[in-house]
Amino acid sequence: DAMVIQNPRYQVTQFGKPVTLSCSQTLNHNVMYWYQQKSSQAPKLLFHYYDKDFNNEADTPDNFQSRRPNTSFCFLDIRSPGLGDAAMYLCATSSGEGVSYNEQFFGPGTRLTVL
Amino acid sequence: AQSVTQLDSHVSVSEGTPVLLRCNYSSSYSPSLFWYVQHPNKGLQLLLKYTSAATLVKGINGFEAEFKKSETSFHLTKPSAHMSDAAEYFCVVTGTGGFKTIFGAGTRLFVKA
Numbered sequence: 639d640a641m642v643i644q645n646p647r648y649q650v651t652q653f654g655k656p657v658t659l660s661c662s663q664t665l666n667h668n669v670m671y672w673y674q675q676k677s678s679q680a681p682k683l684l685f686h687y688y689d690k691d692f693n694n695e696a697d698t699p700d701n702f703q704s705r706r707p708n709t710s711f712c713f714l715d716i717r718s719p720g721l722g723d724a725a726m727y728l729c730a731t732s733s734g735e736g737v738s739y740n741e742q743f744f745g746p747g748t749r750l751t752v753l
Numbered sequence: 754a755q756s757v758t759q760l761d762s763h764v765s766v767s768e769g770t771p772v773l774l775r776c777n778y779s780s781s782y783s784p785s786l787f788w789y790v791q792h793p794n795k796g797l798q799l800l801l802k803y804t805s806a807a808t809l810v811k812g813i814n815g816f817e818a819e820f821k822k823s824e825t826s827f828h829l830t831k832p833s834a835h836m837s838d839a840a841e842y843f844c845v846v847t848g849t850g851g852f853k854t855i856f857g858a859g860t861r862l863f864v865k866a
Binding site for chain 1: 785787789794795796797798799802843854856857858859861
């Protein structure tokens with residue numbers, strides 16, 4: 639089945655130690671998103687790629703970076719995790735056509751713990 | 754500007770009774786509207802979507818929603834709640850003419866036996 643895969647499902651890191659979360663997709667979608675979701679809150683968009691074009695949200699801290707080496711993979715890098723970065727990180731994909739974005743398909747998420 | 758408001762942070766129903774989760778939106782463009790469900794520690798699953806076709810949209814697991822432009826609403830309903838429906842539900846609006854996906858704050862549905 640076509641899907642969005644996130645690895646690992648659970649990640650523990652230390653305060654200030656860089657961490658990378660990964661996302662892959664078999665849907666061949668051209669748009670990939672990263673969201674941060676804290677407990678009992680809605681997902682908050684960090685950034686997205688439309689094809690190779692990177693689109694950062696204005697309020698995303700510089701501590702968060704992303705890479706998309708090819709259509710299938712996208713990475714979220716947290717350069718110096720703080721305690722406030724502990725959250726669920728969700729990857730999503732969609733098919734974009736011009737300026738129209740279709741529904742998003744979500745991965746299961748990576749739960750990040752910062753010690 | 755676009756916005757979405759989920760009118761209830763929590764809804765509690767008894768198993769077998771109807772479910773109503775309310776969502777109002779504001780959009781300068783013709784919106785696309787979605788409902789997603791999220792079970793604990795899981796990703797979001799698309800329940801249904803409205804993209805300017807039929808105003809009554811049927812989704813998975815017996816859910817449906819009606820787009821009412823005059824009321825700027827997109828409420829989610831189900832005739833009979835099941836215990837497995839207990840989850841968080843998000844109403845989402847995406848406008849054409851420019852990307853911006855807006856999530857509602859979410860409604861937590863509790864289903865009592």
